[in-house]
Amino acid sequence: xxxxxxxxxxxxxxxxxxxxxxxxxxxxxxxASRFGTRWQGFSLNWYARLAHEPEIWRAARNSLIIxxxxxxxxxxxxxxxxxxxxRFAQTRLQRLHFTIVYAPLVMPEILMGISLLMFFVLxxxxxxxxxxxxxxxxxxxxxxxxxVLSRLQDFDFSVVEAAQDLGAxxxxxxxxxxLPLLLPGLVAGALIAFTLSIDDFVIxxxxxxxxxxxxxxxxxxxxxxxxxxLINALxxxxxxxxxxxVVLSQRLSRSKNKARA
Amino acid sequence: xxxxRSRLGLLGWAVFLLFVAVTLPLTSCxxxxxxxxxxxxxxxxxxxxxxxFEKENGCLVEIDTFESNEAMYAKLKAGATGxxxxxxxxxxxxxxxxQKMIQSLDHRLLPNLSHVDAEILKLTIDKTMDHSVPYxxxxxxxxxxxxxxxxxxxxxxxxxxxDLKGRMTMLNDMREVIGxxxxxxxxxxxxxxxxxxxxxxxxxxxxxxxLAKFENEQYKxxxxxxxxxxxxxxxxxxxxxxxxxxxxxxxxxxxxTSISSDDLVIPVGAKEVKLAYSFxxxxxxxxxxxxxxxFIKYLCPNQDCYPLLSPDLRNNPALFLKPEIRAKxxxxxxxxxxxxxxxxIWDEIKAAK
Numbered sequence: 129x130x131x132x133x134x135x136x137x138x139x140x141x142x143x144x145x146x147x148x149x150x151x152x153x154x155x156x157x158x159x160a161s162r163f164g165t166r167w168q169g170f171s172l173n174w175y176a177r178l179a180h181e182p183e184i185w186r187a188a189r190n191s192l193i194i195x196x197x198x199x200x201x202x203x204x205x206x207x208x209x210x211x212x213x214x215r216f217a218q219t220r221l222q223r224l225h226f227t228i229v230y231a232p233l234v235m236p237e238i239l240m241g242i243s244l245l246m247f248f249v250l251x252x253x254x255x256x257x258x259x260x261x262x263x264x265x266x267x268x269x270x271x272x273x274x275x276v277l278s279r280l281q282d283f284d285f286s287v288v289e290a291a292q293d294l295g296a297x298x299x300x301x302x303x304x305x306x307l308p309l310l311l312p313g314l315v316a317g318a319l320i321a322f323t324l325s326i327d328d329f330v331i332x333x334x335x336x337x338x339x340x341x342x343x344x345x346x347x348x349x350x351x352x353x354x355x356x357x358l359i360n361a362l363x364x365x366x367x368x369x370x371x372x373x374v375v376l377s378q379r380l381s382r383s384k385n386k387a388r389a
Numbered sequence: 390x391x392x393x394r395s396r397l398g399l400l401g402w403a404v405f406l407l408f409v410a411v412t413l414p415l416t417s418c419x420x421x422x423x424x425x426x427x428x429x430x431x432x433x434x435x436x437x438x439x440x441x442f443e444k445e446n447g448c449l450v451e452i453d454t455f456e457s458n459e460a461m462y463a464k465l466k467a468g469a470t471g472x473x474x475x476x477x478x479x480x481x482x483x484x485x486x487x488q489k490m491i492q493s494l495d496h497r498l499l500p501n502l503s504h505v506d507a508e509i510l511k512l513t514i515d516k517t518m519d520h521s522v523p524y525x526x527x528x529x530x531x532x533x534x535x536x537x538x539x540x541x542x543x544x545x546x547x548x549x550x551x552d553l554k555g556r557m558t559m560l561n562d563m564r565e566v567i568g569x570x571x572x573x574x575x576x577x578x579x580x581x582x583x584x585x586x587x588x589x590x591x592x593x594x595x596x597x598x599x600l601a602k603f604e605n606e607q608y609k610x611x612x613x614x615x616x617x618x619x620x621x622x623x624x625x626x627x628x629x630x631x632x633x634x635x636x637x638x639x640x641x642x643x644x645x646t647s648i649s650s651d652d653l654v655i656p657v658g659a660k661e662v663k664l665a666y667s668f669x670x671x672x673x674x675x676x677x678x679x680x681x682x683x684f685i686k687y688l689c690p691n692q693d694c695y696p697l698l699s700p701d702l703r704n705n706p707a708l709f710l711k712p713e714i715r716a717k718x719x720x721x722x723x724x725x726x727x728x729x730x731x732x733x734i735w736d737e738i739k740a741a742k
Contacts, residue, residue: 161613161633182436183431183436183452183454242467245464245467245468245469246467246468249467249468249469249470250468254471255469255470255471256471333460333464334464334467334469336453337469337471338424338426338428338451338453338471338472339424339426339451339453340453341452341453341454345454346431346454348456349430349431349454349455349456350431350432350454351456
């Protein structure tokens, strides 16, 4: 029987649909033309101009600081939440806990942004990097907790018991048995938290204050009054970073699978 | 094992240091220079001017950017504070003034207001600069490709030219489009007379048959690439397209058009009010205004900066309207309750086949 060509065609079509816009964006970042409709020659002009835009770099620095700290803290809190959720899954309190942790995943972002802003205003917290950090931790915890929880669900706890049998204390068990085995889940959770935090616009827009503009907010405002090709160049750099992160995370999960096989 | 421990330890240190890095700038605020927080459009002040202001006033200027009047308004309305100077468009200034969100200005602290173009002030909404100072002006007009459009006439009637059918666009903006129709008929673009609005609608429906679409962003690209031959657009945008395609020409219809302005205002609750006044005053120093205009390509309505501009801009019809056309042009004003009438007409225009 001849194999149908349909799956191949569909795959190519889907890949084109996904990646063509990105390829066009990357190509345009090297286009000398400002409006990107005609190819006016290869140029690194936009990358060079990017180097002279202190505002953009300040925004990038803000974004990085927030993404790194929010990832670290939400990783810690999210993992603890996942452990509690897994261990005491059947109690009523933990079921409530699960709902609370789960809610931000399905809640519309704009709702969360406005309510956080109103909360901060009410509580008298000055808007700035700290409020963005708090907001990002709030929604990142949920993602980390869900990822770690799914990892815990096929976790063999007899290993922990074995360690305790062999005389390992609480701290030793956690550090030498639990954490290493959970590591792929933790890394995946951290990567998700980092990506979510670094490109969040809606929530950040509401809780950002004077002097704490992040990269997504800066980019968005540039669309109206700034130079579109600068955004192309910046996006290309971000894409390169993101793709590297994705490839790294895939490598990690692959080696995890190999180890288990 | 030793290796692993040090790795974990390293991670802990990294987290700790990051925390310090985040919290340190916040705690050290008290002893450093005062900070002026400006909330504005992106690329709307020449960066070199900022460092000059910082040096002259011994302060720091933080620029934060918004991408629409509405987003900025929503945020402030929800209670966000900390900004000292804003640059909303005039219609938003009216709304914010009505809601008591901005301060009345003390003219004694703004000696440079004497340089503000009196002719332009006559057209603005806040004529006495009670709570706002015009910062940058833009004119709506027609832009076309000189080599491809024969017998161009600076008139709204160009939009009814059959030979350009399907190669023209108008802005996707209720007030701009209906305003163009009203101006073509010789009426005020702020009229609330339903009969005049109906007449304007009939005119616009005639134009609509020739339009490719109503559109606000793509028209720049389309004009640069030659996809569109004639577009209804903002002067600031067109000046940017001109850099790309020298064939692009801007013209202001002789029937008059709309002029819009972004204004400098101080929000209620600003912390550095004194610095905010110095900043507004600084931006209206003629030399500064001229430098800013050269950079942004919008016009700072400061009459004493005009002679300092390069001839290129000085003779540009996109920036300087002829007096007889300016006399026929208007600012788009806030209509209050009558807005509903415009929305109804606009919906009818958009729905018509």
